[in-house]
Amino acid sequence: MAYPEPTCELHLRMAGQPHDLMLRVHGAQPTEDDVAAWMSEGSVIRLEVTETANRAPHTMLVNFGGVVFAWIVPFKSGQ
Numbered sequence: 001m002a003y004p005e006p007t008c009e010l011h012l013r014m015a016g017q018p019h020d021l022m023l024r025v026h027g028a029q030p031t032e033d034d035v036a037a038w039m040s041e042g043s044v045i046r047l048e049v050t051e052t053a054n055r056a057p058h059t060m061l062v063n064f065g066g067v068v069f070a071w072i073v074p075f076k077s078g079q
Contacts, residue, residue: 003056009073010035010047015066023049024075026057032072038064 006024013020026048030038038045042065049060 003050003054006050006057006075008075010049010070011073012062012070013068015068023047023051023060023062024053025049030072035064035067035070035072039067039070041065 004026006026007029008025010023010025010030011020012023030047037043042063044061044063044065047060047062048057050057
């Protein structure tokens with residue numbers, strides 16, 4: 001079954017974790033300002049995501065209060 005492609009990849013480093021979490025975001029792409037505000041405010045944000053290719057998108061709640069750093073990468077088909 002084909003699923004809609006993500007709009008971007010959101011890479012997050014959670015406090016105390018040695019590796020990044022990469023989420024493929026579906027729907028509206030958050031801006032750097034959005035992510036910075038969520039981190040600053042310690043917000044819990046509902047995102048429509050997939051963690052790997054060829055999976056159905058699902059809702060995930062992300063606590064940005066635990067994010068140490070983050071970056072956004074435009075999604076490229078075939079990754």
